Amino acid sequence: MIWKEKYRIGVELIDRQHRELFERVNGFIKVVRSGQSMEEKLEEIEKTFSFMGEYVVVHFESEEAVQRKYEFPEYERHKKIHDDFRNDVKKFKSKFENDKYNEELVQEFSGRLLTWLINHVTGEDQKISEYVKRGEK
Ligand SMILES: [Fe+2]
Structure with missing residues (x-):
């Protein structure tokens, strides 16, 4: 999933945050889907979760x-x-805390995260741009 300029809504801060989210989720998916064992991936997965948990808020x-x-x-x-x-993120996080080596759970969540983010930023969030444009006239 690649960030595209057409996803901008016209507010610099938001567009920067969206781009950052795309990059983080991409990095996360790469790690999750790599052939490494859960032990090897764990540190990166945990880093992403704590980042996502805070950054999303x-x-x-x-x-x-x-x-x-x-x-x-x-x-x-x-x-x-x-x-x-x-x-959803909170629920997943606590499930993960109790079951850190559950690869299936992590795979499932990473897929959901990716789909949600693409759909949301390219769908719902795009509706905002119309009002940003109007407001700046
Ligand atoms: Fe949104």
Whole structure:
């Protein structure tokens, strides 16, 4: 999955965060899918989780602030999508803490993460750009 300029929504901070998320998730998938054993991968996987856990929260907050600033009409719906995802990440994290060598679990989550991120950034988030443009006229 490659970051494309057309995914920009027109707010530098958000676009930078999205690009960073793409890069991190890409790196994560590479590690998860490599032929290394779970023991070898574990450190990298844990690093990604703690990064994602924190960064997703910061990013969602920034994005929600932008939506409020530009009076994005689907704010409540969008926030609910963020909240659900935040909970998903949290749930997964605690499952992982209890079962660190469960490769299947990590594989499943990394796939879900990738799909969610692509769909969200290229779908839901794109709707915001229209209101950013309007607000800047
Ligand atoms: Fe979003």
